[in-house]
Amino acid sequence: xxxxxxxxxxxxxxxxxxKIVLFSLPLMLxxxxxxxxxxxxxxxxxxxxxxxxxxxVGSTGSLVNLIVNVFIGLSVGSNVLVARYYGGGQDKExxxxxxxxxxxxxxxxxxxxxxxxxxxxxxxxxxxxxxxVLPQAVxxxxxxxxxxxxxxxxxxxxxxxxxxxxxKRPLYYLSAAGVINVVLNLVFxxxxxxxxxxxxxxxxxxxxxxxxLVVRCLxxxxxxxxxxxxxxxxxxxKLGMMVRIGLxxxxxxxxxxxxNVLIQSSVNSFGSLAMAGNSAAANLEGFVYTAMxxxxxxxxxxxxxxxxxxxxxxxxxxxxxxxxxxxxxGLVLGSVFYLLSGSLLQLYSDDPVVIDYGxxxxxxxxxxxxxxxxxxxxxxxxxxxxxxxxxxxVSLSGACLLRxxxxxxxxxxxxxxxxxxxxxxxxxxxxSLVHLLCFGVVYYKLCRKT
Numbered sequence: 001x002x003x004x005x006x007x008x009x010x011x012x013x014x015x016x017x018x019k020i021v022l023f024s025l026p027l028m029l030x031x032x033x034x035x036x037x038x039x040x041x042x043x044x045x046x047x048x049x050x051x052x053x054x055x056x057v058g059s060t061g062s063l064v065n066l067i068v069n070v071f072i073g074l075s076v077g078s079n080v081l082v083a084r085y086y087g088g089g090q091d092k093e094x095x096x097x098x099x100x101x102x103x104x105x106x107x108x109x110x111x112x113x114x115x116x117x118x119x120x121x122x123x124x125x126x127x128x129x130x131x132x133v134l135p136q137a138v139x140x141x142x143x144x145x146x147x148x149x150x151x152x153x154x155x156x157x158x159x160x161x162x163x164x165x166x167x168k169r170p171l172y173y174l175s176a177a178g179v180i181n182v183v184l185n186l187v188f189x190x191x192x193x194x195x196x197x198x199x200x201x202x203x204x205x206x207x208x209x210x211x212x213l214v215v216r217c218l219x220x221x222x223x224x225x226x227x228x229x230x231x232x233x234x235x236x237x238k239l240g241m242m243v244r245i246g247l248x249x250x251x252x253x254x255x256x257x258x259x260n261v262l263i264q265s266s267v268n269s270f271g272s273l274a275m276a277g278n279s280a281a282a283n284l285e286g287f288v289y290t291a292m293x294x295x296x297x298x299x300x301x302x303x304x305x306x307x308x309x310x311x312x313x314x315x316x317x318x319x320x321x322x323x324x325x326x327x328x329x330g331l332v333l334g335s336v337f338y339l340l341s342g343s344l345l346q347l348y349s350d351d352p353v354v355i356d357y358g359x360x361x362x363x364x365x366x367x368x369x370x371x372x373x374x375x376x377x378x379x380x381x382x383x384x385x386x387x388x389x390x391x392x393x394v395s396l397s398g399a400c401l402l403r404x405x406x407x408x409x410x411x412x413x414x415x416x417x418x419x420x421x422x423x424x425x426x427x428x429x430x431x432s433l434v435h436l437l438c439f440g441v442v443y444y445k446l447c448r449k450t
Contacts, residue, residue, distance in 0.1 A: 008223075009165030011305040012087055016317050020302065020325070024294045026167040030174050031290030035283070037178035037206070039347075041199045042283050044185045046348045049195040051276045054349065056136035056196055058279020059264060063123055064141065067115055071108040071152060073250020075101070075159040077242035079297075080304045080384060082163035082225065087305030091224035093238075098160055098218070098225050100238040105156035109149025116145025127265045130272050140196040147204030150211035157214035160225055162301055173213035181206035248392035249383060262407050266420055274417065277357025280348035284341070284358075285366050288333045292373030295326040296380040303384025312446045319381045319439065326377050330370025338362050357417070364421035371428035375399070378435035382442060390438055398431030 009023050046054035078101035085094035121138045129137055158170040181202050188198025218227035267278045299322045306314045337344065345358040379391040406423040 007161075007166040007168050011083075011165055011302045012309040012311055012314075016302070016314065017321055020298055020318070020321055023165060023167055023301070024298050024325070026171040027162070027297060028291050028294040030167065030171040031294060032287055033171070033174055033178050035286045035290050037181045038286070039283055040182045040185055041203060042280065043347050044189050045196060045199050046276070046280070048189050051349060051351060051354060052132050052272060053136055053196050055130075055272050055275040055279060056133045057140055057199060058282065059127075059129055059133060059268070059275055060120075060124070060137050060141045060144070061264075061279070061282065063120060063127065063264075064116075064144065067120065068112065068148075068151075070247070070250035071112060072155055073248070073252070074104060074108065074242055074246040075152075075156045076249040076300065076383065077244070077246025077388075078104075078156055079159040079163045079300060080245050080386070081238065081241055082160050083301050083304035083384075084308035084386075086164050086224070087308030088310075090308075094224045095226070095231075096235045097238045097242070098227060099231050099233060100235045100242065101156050101160060102153070102215075102218070102227060103232045103234050104239065104242070105152040106149060109152035112148035112152070113145055116148065117142050120145065128268045130268065130275075133272055133275070136196045140200045143197060143200035144203060147207040150204070150207040153211035154207065154214050157211070157218055160218065161214070162297060163304070164223065164225060165301070165305075169217055170214065173210050173217070176213065177206040177210035180209055245383070245386070245388045248388040252392040252395050262404060263420060263423070266407060266411065267417070270417065273351065273353045274357045276349060276351070277345070277354040278361055278417075280345050280354065281341075281358035281361035281366075283348070284337055284344055284362065285369065288330065288337060288366060288369050289372065291333055292326045292330050292369070293376060295322040295329070295373065296376040298322055299377050299380030300384045303381050307385055315381065315385065315446070316443060319378070322377045322381070323374055326373035327370050330373040334366045334369045338366050341366075360417055361421055364418060365424050368425040368428070371425055371432060375428050375432040375435060378432060378439055382435065382439055385442060385446065387442060390442075391435065394434050394438060395431055398434050399427040402427045402430060 009019050011019060011023075042054060042057060045057050078097060081097045082094055082101075085091075085097060120141045124134060124137050124141070154173075158173075161167070161170055184202035184205060185199055188194045188202055192198060194201065215227065218225065219229070221227070264278075267274055299318060302318045302322075303315050306312070306318070341359045341362045342355065345355045348358075349355065375395075379395065382391045403423045406426070407420070411420050411423070
């Protein structure tokens with residue numbers, strides 16, 4: 001067996017449940033580790049730089065996602081194509097996709113540096129970021145965006161590895177980079193007193209490490225997805241397909257972020273303590289979301305490979321296993337995080353007001369979070385079958401538009417954080433039901449082909 005082959009999973013043959021678990025666990029650990037390292041950023045800056053610094057770092061999250069998600073969506077397109085060609089044994093098409101994807105990742109990262117440095121500060125002003133938080137938030141976001149080329153390289157590179165069933169090596173690389181991130185956080189913030197600048201600098205350096213490791217892995221591969229830097233070029237055909245699949249996903253993520261930016265702006269109106277509590281709780285929720293999002297990514301890869309191999313009837317079983325798994329994970333983790341919320345939030349701040357704000361958010365969002373997991377998993381399967389626009393339209397209408405309407409109607413009438421947070425479970429439920437109906441129609445048509 002080749003050195004690369006031992007990391008891959010055969011998604012097109014044999015029992016599915018064990019392989020989905022084998023694929024998902026390293027992916028889940030990767031996401032959780034990444035969040036642990038991000039939480040370390042928040043904890044270090046909150047403990048040693050104060051609540052305003054914590055609010056500054058936390059308040060940039062929704063804006064960063066808004067800007068970055070369009071480009072990250074293209075990595076979804078590369079994941080779908082690589083998995084489809086790998087499952088169908090189309091090595092030449094696969095190689096063209098890999099080299100196009102890596103080239104696009106570099107260009108995207110460079111573009112994001114300029115967008116983040118010049119657009120993001122003005123956007124923070126439009127979001128109503130308080131004056132005591134704004135200078136630190138601007139400093140953090142400018143340094144953070146200087147690491148975008150590395151972040152894009154890692155995301156595109158790891159999406160290629162996931163597409164062929166390899167979720168272990170991205171976990172190893174992320175672990176190494178994360179340890180470096182935590183150590184540098186402590187050194188820059190506690191020893192050199194750099195505050196939010198130190199946290200941003202540590203994150204940027206760790207992203208460079210993870211990018212170098214994943215690129216090295218692809219270059220040393222002996223499979224059809226081997227990366228040759230001399231062969232880097234953009235295939236117009238592959239880029240077109242990548243954009244067709246990935247751009248709707250990226251646009252969907254960006255518009256989701258618009259609604260989250262509106263919610264962040266609404267939270268900002270309650271003051272810096274509410275912002276700090278909201279940021280800490282959102283950081284904790286990230287662990288639940290990341291664990292659930294594993295099954296979205298699993299659904300995309302497994303569905304795409306089986307679609308490429310024309311094993312259409314396995315797709316229904318993939319959806320069932322992934323939906324059951326994401327429900328169990330979401331319910332268990334959501335309940336645990338809420339029950340331990342008081343103790344966990346104390347890691348971020350010892351201010352009782354900040355902690356109360358955080359507990360309030362966790363009750364209304366974290367407990368029913370499994371609904372979001374179901375919604376994303378359904379999208380993953382539909383996208384894996386090659387339908388990109390349909391899930392985008394449903395998600396934008398069901399989750400984003402409804403959430404914006406909620407903010408400008410119900411929230412304006414009954415102005416409280418409770419009412420604001422209730423917009424999440426309501427929109428998740430509506431959108432999941434519509435996605436399920438869409439899957440039924442698409443799957444019925446697909447099975448009729450066999």
